[in-house]
Structure formats: structure tokens, C-alpha cells
Amino acid sequence: MTRLADRDSDKAARILAVTRELVLRRGVKGVTVAEIAEKAHVGKGTAYLYWATKEDLLIELFAREFLSVLEAHVTALGADPELARPQRFCPRLVRDAVERPFMRALQAGDGDLLGVLAEHPRTEELLVHVGPAALMHTVLPVWRAHHLARADWPLDEQAYALRALMAGFLDAATNAGAPGGITVADPDAVMAAAVTALLGAAERASASDVRATAQEGLRLLREKRELLLALLAAQRE
Secondary structure, eight states, X not given: OOXXXXXXXXXXXXXXXXXXXXXHHHOGGGOOHHHHHHHTTSOHHHHHHHOSSHHHHHHHHHHHHHHHHHHHHHHHHHHOXXXXXXXXXXXXXXXXXXXXXXXXXXXXXXXXXXGGGGGOHHHHHHHHHHSHHHHHHHHHHHHHHTTSSOOSSOHHHHHHHHHHHHHHHHHHHHTTTOTTOOOOSOHHHHHHHHHHHHHOOOTTOOHHHHHHHHXXXXXXXXXXXXXXXXXXXXXXX
16 A cells, blocks of 8 residues: 655654644645744754645645545444445545535635635645545445445436535535524434435345445545545655
8 A cells, every 4th residue: 555654754743733733723825834844843944855835735734634534434334334325424424524624625615724725736636536526426336236326317417416415415514503504403314314315215235235335335445545645645756
């Protein structure tokens, strides 16, 4: 497996931790490499040894959040194949995005937090390859093949509808508690019901279908993880 070994030093870890804290507090525009280095107790030049530009540092910070989600899904799905069911996978994916501020900001296009990175090509590349919508489009054919989603609907249209559903629940979860908003006791259960209504109840799926889906899902998630690591490695070259 591709590794980020040259970043797994104490100095690099401190730089990433300080950058995360400052960006969450003030947004990308209010942070400089000089301040990051000072608070991480390293020289400014040390930061540039690891990242050629401030943008490179920030992109890696964001990418590592996506990486943590992929690794968490690999671990969870390996332990419980039932998580491969769309009614369980989709709510978990939305919850992951809500709980991770950079993923949430990238999904929402939060210009206040992201600054110029909101429309940066590598930011877009992250979402295209490993964003929640990308994962949905990747796994949907697997669900269809193993009777966990209806297959009597053109794939592109079904994927579009599923992505729209996910985006709606993500927006609702992100803005929970806003004036005039609607709240429910168990958003995951509501989303599971909505996914079932969209994809079907999967009555035809057998236990072997679920296991096969989990195995294929693990393979795809690992591929996405390797792709993300390769993107980060290419950024350093």
C-alpha cells in the first residue's frame, strides 16, 4: 500500500495539527505558513520542505480527512458485512461528512472556510474521485448486481437521484437547528427509509448477496484509498 511515510514525522504532524486548528478558527484566507510554522515550533523553511506551497499543505490536510473516512469504512465493513446495505451505508456516509468539517465545507462549497481552494482544481479532483457522491456512483452498480437496489431504472438517472437525495440530507444535517428548519428524532432512520423508497427494499437479496456486496465494496474502497494516496504522492513530485 502507498504510504505517506515522509509526512508521518513529529514535525509534519505538528504542522498539520496547527494548520487544522487555524483554518477551522479563521478560514484559509486568514492563515499564513509563517504563523503555522511559529505555532508548530518549526522554521518556516521546514514547512516548505514538506509542502512546496501553502495550497499543497491545505489540500493534503483536506485529503487526509477523506482518507480517514475511507479507512474507517474499510474497517467497519470488514467487521460487519451488513453495513454494505444501502440503507445503512448511505446514512453513515452522510454522518461522516457532517462530522468532518473539511469534508462538509468541500461538499457545501463553503467559501468562508475554503477561500480560493473552493474552486481549486485539486479540490475538485478530491470530490470527483473520493467525495460522497463519487462513492455512491461507484457502489450503485454493485448494489444493483446483487439485488440490493432496483435495476429497472437507467443507471445514470438512478445515480443522479441518489446523489440528489444524499445532498439533500447532507444539507439538512448541516443546517439542523436553523430557524424554520425541520428536525426529526432519528435522521438516520428517516434517511434509511428514503433510500429504501428510492432503491427498493431488496427483498431478493440473500445473505450471500450481502457478503458479496461487502467484499466488492471493500475492494472498491481500498482502490479509492490507493488512488487518494497516489494523488498525494504525485502532488509531492
